[in-house]
Amino acid sequence: MTSVAPFLIFFVGGALAAVTTGRLRQAVLLGTPVLGAVNLYHLPEGTSGFLELFDYTLVLVRVDKLSLVFGYVFHLAALLGAIYALHVRDGIQHIAGTLYAGSSIGALFSGDLITLFVFWELTAITSVFLILARRTDRAQATAIRYLAIQILSGMLLLAGVLIWTSHTGSIAFDYIGLDAPGGWLILLAFGIKSAFPLLHNWLTDAYPEATPTGTIFLSAFTTKLAVYTLARGYPGTEILVYIGATMTMFPIFYAIIENDLRRVLSYSLIIQIGFMVTGIGIGTELAINGAAAHAFVHVVYKALLFMSMGAVLDRVGKIDGSELGGLYKSMPITAVFCIIGAASICAFPLFAGFIAKSMVLAAAIEEGYPTVWLFLLFASAGVIHYSGIKIPYFAFFAHDSGIRVKEARPNMLVAMFLAAFLCIFIGVYPWPLYRILPFPVDYHPYTVSHVLVQCQLLFFSALAFVFLQLTKLYPPELPGINIDSEWIYRRFLPYAARYLLDQAHILGVRLERGIRQALAAWMGRVFHLHGPQGVLARTWQTGSTVLMVILLFAVVLVFSYL
Amino acid sequence: MDENGRSYIFDNPRNVKAVIYALYVLCATLLVLDFFVHRHVDHPWESWFGFYGIYGFVCCTFLVLAAKAMRKLVQRKEDYYDD
Numbered sequence: 001m002t003s004v005a006p007f008l009i010f011f012v013g014g015a016l017a018a019v020t021t022g023r024l025r026q027a028v029l030l031g032t033p034v035l036g037a038v039n040l041y042h043l044p045e046g047t048s049g050f051l052e053l054f055d056y057t058l059v060l061v062r063v064d065k066l067s068l069v070f071g072y073v074f075h076l077a078a079l080l081g082a083i084y085a086l087h088v089r090d091g092i093q094h095i096a097g098t099l100y101a102g103s104s105i106g107a108l109f110s111g112d113l114i115t116l117f118v119f120w121e122l123t124a125i126t127s128v129f130l131i132l133a134r135r136t137d138r139a140q141a142t143a144i145r146y147l148a149i150q151i152l153s154g155m156l157l158l159a160g161v162l163i164w165t166s167h168t169g170s171i172a173f174d175y176i177g178l179d180a181p182g183g184w185l186i187l188l189a190f191g192i193k194s195a196f197p198l199l200h201n202w203l204t205d206a207y208p209e210a211t212p213t214g215t216i217f218l219s220a221f222t223t224k225l226a227v228y229t230l231a232r233g234y235p236g237t238e239i240l241v242y243i244g245a246t247m248t249m250f251p252i253f254y255a256i257i258e259n260d261l262r263r264v265l266s267y268s269l270i271i272q273i274g275f276m277v278t279g280i281g282i283g284t285e286l287a288i289n290g291a292a293a294h295a296f297v298h299v300v301y302k303a304l305l306f307m308s309m310g311a312v313l314d315r316v317g318k319i320d321g322s323e324l325g326g327l328y329k330s331m332p333i334t335a336v337f338c339i340i341g342a343a344s345i346c347a348f349p350l351f352a353g354f355i356a357k358s359m360v361l362a363a364a365i366e367e368g369y370p371t372v373w374l375f376l377l378f379a380s381a382g383v384i385h386y387s388g389i390k391i392p393y394f395a396f397f398a399h400d401s402g403i404r405v406k407e408a409r410p411n412m413l414v415a416m417f418l419a420a421f422l423c424i425f426i427g428v429y430p431w432p433l434y435r436i437l438p439f440p441v442d443y444h445p446y447t448v449s450h451v452l453v454q455c456q457l458l459f460f461s462a463l464a465f466v467f468l469q470l471t472k473l474y475p476p477e478l479p480g481i482n483i484d485s486e487w488i489y490r491r492f493l494p495y496a497a498r499y500l501l502d503q504a505h506i507l508g509v510r511l512e513r514g515i516r517q518a519l520a521a522w523m524g525r526v527f528h529l530h531g532p533q534g535v536l537a538r539t540w541q542t543g544s545t546v547l548m549v550i551l552l553f554a555v556v557l558v559f560s561y562l
Numbered sequence: 563m564d565e566n567g568r569s570y571i572f573d574n575p576r577n578v579k580a581v582i583y584a585l586y587v588l589c590a591t592l593l594v595l596d597f598f599v600h601r602h603v604d605h606p607w608e609s610w611f612g613f614y615g616i617y618g619f620v621c622c623t624f625l626v627l628a629a630k631a632m633r634k635l636v637q638r639k640e641d642y643y644d645d
Binding site for chain 2 (some may be wrong): 179252253254256257328329362365368370373377378380381382384385400447448449450452453454455456457458459460461462463464465466468473474475478479480481482483484490491
């Protein structure tokens with residue numbers, strides 16, 4: 001069977017979705033990722049799809065074990081997203097979702113940096129419509145900020161690539177490293193999309209503002225694409241260990257106090273990316289495998305969690321923890337799926353997170369990062385609070401908000417069922433996933449010791465939640481927003497700019513006034529001397545004129561004798 | 563009970579209590595198992611009795627209380643950025 005470049009199928013699918021409606025469009029939307037997956041399965045390893053551009057040869061498709069594992073999960077996410085969004089009548093969302101998936105897959109399989117750059121920007125341009133489609137003023141403003149930051153990442157990438165290429169003469173996308181010319185710029189570009197600390201706020205700003213179905217696509221692609229590019233370009237770069245560890249720590253505190261449950265999941269997403277970045281920084285086979293495996297399962301359970309919250313938003317119209325509660329009564333199936341997603345992200349034994357997350361922890365301790373290991377363990381315990389308990393508890397249990405709605409839409413339930421099934425299947429039987437990892441796997445998750453310590457960690461963390469709830473120490477869900485690094489560009493910079501402009505204005509006014517005053521004073525003097533009453537403008541009497549003439553003669557006389 | 567006269571599982575406080583007691587029993591069992599199971603240890607702290615349980619409990623308590631304190635610092639009204 002002949003295969004085509006994987007992104008092409010999605011681009012054709014997106015175009016077909018634009019010209020079809022109704023059942024036909026639904027068939028196109030579902031068929032695209034399925035056909036894509038079949039094509040991917042038959043895609044031979046190696047490079048293909050060459051394109052000549054000036055002096056360079058672009059490599060549109062490069063298939064190896066690293067790109068394949070991400071490729072599989074991208075197709076899976078595209079399918080889950082398509083099923084979940086099937087009821088949506090807004091064509092823009094379908095087209096954007098399909099093209100966004102295609103762009104991400106294009107970037108993923110790109111064998112050179114120029115192709116990567118083109119798809120890198122396409123992911124930004126296509127995905128922004130998933131936020132705009134919410135059609136609120138807030139979403140519009142968010143979408144502009146999101147697009148600006150994503151495009152900035154692309155510009156940095158282009159600058160870095162140009163420097164790199166001018167030095168090396170090659171555009172191949174392989175190991176880059178920090179010592180390479182342009183290496184820091186490219187890392188910064190990747191870092192923005194993988195939500196490095198302080199560069200992360202676009203994610204928690206934009207993802208919760210997208211449509212209920214759009215967030216499923218957003219949560220899967222951009223950040224995991226960035227993780228893949230880091231694994232490709234910067235494996236074993238030590239600074240990533242510390243960046244990753246920081247990413248697993250600080251968002252926890254925000255996730256605990258955040259009220260918008262989809263924003264809680266967005267902070268949680270950064271923490272999960274932190275585990276992957278740490279693994280890439282460690283760079284051993286176990287660590288890279290851990291990062292890839294974690295990325296794979298993370299896409300599935302994060303999609304499941306976002307789907308359950310999207311279903312709540314779809315039915316209730318709100319997603320703030322302070323306004324929800326007791327929804328297990330009207331959405332019991334969604335509640336069960338949400339709990340399965342929560343158990344997976346917490347890495348309970350028999351759920352997907354368990355077989356992946358611990359690989360990065362094991363690698364951290366093996367390679368001599370005990371402090372980082374303690375950080376990761378802290379995050380592994382903390383996850384039960386913000387994702388494991390908070391999400392299901394405040395939405396479906398807690399105090400009964402009195403809200404009674406219908407169960408989630410059937411297509412949403414099907415998508416959630418598939419994701420939930422995979423969470424358990426991979427958790428129970430991880431070997432198929434281990435087989436597609438970049439390196440051979442010599443790791444056994446189900447040892448008595450591992451199961452025991454993980455259960456101890458998680459159940460005692462849950463105990464802490466019960467303890468804090470019973471003693472009323474647990475902070476209640478409160479409406480409000482929490483300021484984060486976006487404060488710099490949403491508050492500080494505009495204020496600073498306004499302040500500087502104001503100061504410049506004041507200075508200008510003062511300067512103008514000073515000049516006016518100086519001019520007025522000078523004019524006053526001139527007026528004083530030459531005005532109607534001025535000394536020099538007076539009409540002189542004949543006598544005083546004669547006196548002046550005699551004085552002048554006297555002066556001339558004196559000078560002529562000298 | 564809600565307005566339709568239906569009663570749900572957690573409307574009865576006894577069921578909530580049962581879940582909490584089940585958690586207590588589970589935690590106690592897991593702690594006791596530490597006596598019997600020889601855990602694989604990579605880090606010296608891991609060999610301490612009940613390390614994972616205590617670490618989890620202490621971390622989470624600290625985490626929530628720290629976040630609660632942080633809220634005073636970072637929380638603003640919902641329209642903070644709108645004006």
